[in-house]
Amino acid sequence: MEFQFQFDWQAAINSIPFLLKGIPYTLLISFGGLAIGFMLGIFFGLLSINKKWFLRWPATAYIEIFRGTPILVQVLFIFYGLPDLIGGPIDPLTAGIAAIALNSGAYISEVVRGGVQSIDRGQSEAGLSLGLSRTQTFWSIVWPQAFRRMIPPLGNQAIVSIKDTSLFSVIGVGELVRQGQVYIANTFTAFEVYFVVAIMYLCITLSLSLMLRLLERRGVAST
Amino acid sequence: MTHIVKMQGLNKHFGDLHVLKDIDLSIEPGEVVVIIGASGSGKSTLIRCVNGLEEYGSGELVVDNEPLAPKGQSQKGLAIIRKQVGMVFQQFNLFPHLTVKKNVMLAPMKVKDASQSEAEKRAMALLERVGIANQAEKYPSQLSGGQQQRVAIARALAMDPRLMLFDEPTSALDPEMIGEVLDVMRELAKEGMTMMVVTHEMGFAREVADRVIYIHEGQIVEQGKPEAVFDNPENERTQSFLARVLKH
Numbered sequence: 179m180e181f182q183f184q185f186d187w188q189a190a191i192n193s194i195p196f197l198l199k200g201i202p203y204t205l206l207i208s209f210g211g212l213a214i215g216f217m218l219g220i221f222f223g224l225l226s227i228n229k230k231w232f233l234r235w236p237a238t239a240y241i242e243i244f245r246g247t248p249i250l251v252q253v254l255f256i257f258y259g260l261p262d263l264i265g266g267p268i269d270p271l272t273a274g275i276a277a278i279a280l281n282s283g284a285y286i287s288e289v290v291r292g293g294v295q296s297i298d299r300g301q302s303e304a305g306l307s308l309g310l311s312r313t314q315t316f317w318s319i320v321w322p323q324a325f326r327r328m329i330p331p332l333g334n335q336a337i338v339s340i341k342d343t344s345l346f347s348v349i350g351v352g353e354l355v356r357q358g359q360v361y362i363a364n365t366f367t368a369f370e371v372y373f374v375v376a377i378m379y380l381c382i383t384l385s386l387s388l389m390l391r392l393l394e395r396r397g398v399a400s401t
Numbered sequence: 402m403t404h405i406v407k408m409q410g411l412n413k414h415f416g417d418l419h420v421l422k423d424i425d426l427s428i429e430p431g432e433v434v435v436i437i438g439a440s441g442s443g444k445s446t447l448i449r450c451v452n453g454l455e456e457y458g459s460g461e462l463v464v465d466n467e468p469l470a471p472k473g474q475s476q477k478g479l480a481i482i483r484k485q486v487g488m489v490f491q492q493f494n495l496f497p498h499l500t501v502k503k504n505v506m507l508a509p510m511k512v513k514d515a516s517q518s519e520a521e522k523r524a525m526a527l528l529e530r531v532g533i534a535n536q537a538e539k540y541p542s543q544l545s546g547g548q549q550q551r552v553a554i555a556r557a558l559a560m561d562p563r564l565m566l567f568d569e570p571t572s573a574l575d576p577e578m579i580g581e582v583l584d585v586m587r588e589l590a591k592e593g594m595t596m597m598v599v600t601h602e603m604g605f606a607r608e609v610a611d612r613v614i615y616i617h618e619g620q621i622v623e624q625g626k627p628e629a630v631f632d633n634p635e636n637e638r639t640q641s642f643l644a645r646v647l648k649h
Contacts, residue, residue, distance in 0.1 A: 304494035304553075307452055308508035308560060309484040311476060318511065322498045 183369075190370040193361050197374055200357035204382070207271065207353060208340040211278025215339070216332075218279060219286025226291050237287065244284035250345050253277035257349040270351040274343065282339045289331045293324035333390035337383045344379070354378055403466070405430050405564050405595050406451055411460035413446060413619075420446050421457065422619040430563070433596045435606040435627075438616035439642060444599045447616065448566045451597065452486045453479045465563055484512060487557030491569040493549045495541035495556070501528065502537040505556045512560065520559075527555040531585050547578030551585055558589075565589065567598040603646060607631055615639045 225237035244252065257273040268276075297320050305315030347356040358375045362368050406428040413421040420443045428434055436444045449455035450462060453469055462469045465485045467478065496504050505524035509515040515523070528534040531551040533544075541549055550570055557565060567586065571579040583605050590596060590609050600606060606613055606627055613630040615623045615638075623630055623639040631647075634640045 298492075298494075300490060300492050300494040301496065303454055304488075304490065304496070306479075307454060307483055307486070307488040308556070309480055309512040310508060311480060314511050318507065319496055323496075326498070 185373075186367060186370050189365065189367040190374050193358075193365070193367070193371045193374055196361050197354065197357050197371070197378065200352055200354035201378065201382075203271070203351055203353040203356075204340070204343050207274040207278055207343045207346065207351065208336070208382075210275045211343075212282055212336055212339055214275070214279035215282030215286055215335075218283030219290050221287075222283065223287035223290025224294070226287060227294060241284045241287045244280050245288075249277060249281045249342050250348070252281055253346055253349060270346070270349045273349055274346040274351050274353070277346070278339050278342065281342070282335055285335050285338075286332065289328050289335065290324075292331070293328040294320060296327055297323050329390065329394050333386065336386060340382055340386070341379065403430070404428060404463070405432075405465055406597070407461070407463045408450075409461040411450065411457055411462060413443075413450065413455070413457040420619050421450070424460070424619075424621060426614070426621065428564075428595065428597065430595050431593045433590045433594075433598065433609055433611045434614060435598045435600060435610035435612070436614045436616060437600070437603070437606060437642075437646075442616045443619040444616045445568050448488075448568055448597050448599055451564075451566055452483050452488055454488075480512075484560060485563045486566060487560060487562035487564070488566040489550070489553050489557055489568065489570045491572050493541070493546070493553045493573070495549055495553055497541050500538050500540055501533070501544070501552050504541065504552060505559045508556070509559050523559060524555070527558050528552070530558075530588075531555045532581075545578060546574045547581045550574065550578075550582045554582075554585055554589070564595045564597070567596065567600065569599050569601070571600065571602060601646065603631070603643075615642065617642070 222237040222240050225233050226241060228234050228237075253273060256276050257268060257270060260273075261267050301319055301323065302315050305319040306312070310318070343351075343353055344355040346353055347359060350356065352360075354375055358371045362371050365371070404427040406426065408424050408426040411421055411424040411426075412419070424447065426447075436447065438444045446455055450457050450469075451464055453474055456472050456474075459471055462471075464482045467482050467485075469478070469482060495501075496507065499507065502521065502524050505527055506515075506517075506520040509520045509523060510517065525534055525537060528537055531554055533548050533551055533555075536544055536548060536552075541552065544552065554570075570586070571582050574582065579602065583602060586596070586598070586605070587609055598606075598610075608627075610627045612624060613627045614621055615630060615634075615636070617638045623634060623636045630639065631643065634643055
């Protein structure tokens with residue numbers, strides 16, 4: 179038997195409308211999770227550089243736990259494990275958003291910590307010497323400068339998290355990969371469909387990269 | 402006589418290092434005090450204690466009638482003192498994310514609740530005074546070192562301080578820019594501002610200071626009128642320090 183493989187363009191094109199239905203879920207889980215993750219990141223990131231050990235300690239524990247375990251295990255734990263604890267089911271979408279939030283939050287905490295610590299001490303000293311309170315000094319002097327430095331690593335984390343959502347096909351969220359699997363189950367056109375799926379991820383991540391580039395350039399222009 | 406700064410028996414340690422030893426120092430309103438000494442002698446630490454950027458170990462410190470406790474001074478108490486005490490740093494420490502004008506406007510708006518227009522008017526007047534009103538809309542990184550330091554002086558003056566601290570204000574500057582900063586400081590002294598200046602500019606000290614203080618290893622070794630300290634130093638440590646710095 180002669181081996182011959184032909185890429186079936188028609189099959190690829192036919193799969194597009196069905197796959198597109200997964201995109202809203204992919205985007206919702208990614209950006210919903212990242213938005214919460216960003217807030218967690220600011221909160222725990224700032225706690226992790228606090229002078230008081232009893233504030234620093236829980237933050238460090240959170241960061242180490244969610245950075246040190248696979249996100250797949252985290253989402254399985256939330257979706258299959260947590261219902262036993264809270265006595266009721268969690269829908270897969272919520273579980274997915276929670277997993278991205280908690281996971282990206284841990285990485286973003288480190289980004290926040292690094293960003294804030296990179297700002298020269300002289301900046302806070304100048305603020306304090308002018309009579310600003312510590313809180314005012316932080317939010318009007320240190321944070322704006324730190325945030326600007328955080329943009330590239332934050333963009334990096336966003337791209338990682340978008341790709342991480344593909345793992346959530348295991349809990350049955352109808353995101354991009356899940357849609358692909360369902361489609362392939364009927365058509366057996368795995369090569370074509372996963373090719374289209376990959377291109378769709380690339381479209382999302384590339385447009386994000388582009389937006390971040392523009393944002394960074396605007397930030398640089400004013401320093 | 403009410404003193405603006407009154408230190409009594411001030412001591413400070415950095416670990417095992419005894420950086421300030423029993424410092425007694427009182428400064429009267431309108432006085433310009435220049436502090437000289439080798440690097441590591443404790444002169445920067447001394448003026449950083451005055452606005453609480455540095456905590457001290459024991460002794461007494463009263464700034465503008467406000468006692469400043471050795472450790473654990475409340476943030477409120479510190480803020481009261483810092484409102485009255487301006488500081489100019491060696492590295493300028495301008496806020497790079499704000500324009501020159503906004504650098505000067507920030508503290509009056511945040512601390513004194515000045516309105517935008519009030520703060521802006523005052524900022525422009527101060528920038529005019531230090532000769533850089535035409536750079537108001539630029540960012541600090543677009544300015545030369547000398548210009549940046551003049552902005553930093555304007556920024557401190559915007560709070561209408563009763564005392565100005567200068568921590569080696571010209572040490573990070575290229576030689577040709579030192580003059581313009583010293584000119585602004587000279588003007589300020591002439592207008593009656595109380596100043597504590599840590600510097601290596603001996604010419605400035607001789608000309609502007611009411612009193613020169615020489616610090617050696619955390620101790621005030623000699624102080625007096627500039628002519629007395631520079632021309633007839635009594636302590637042999639002062640003599641050898643001056644011999645080293647004045648040779649060049």
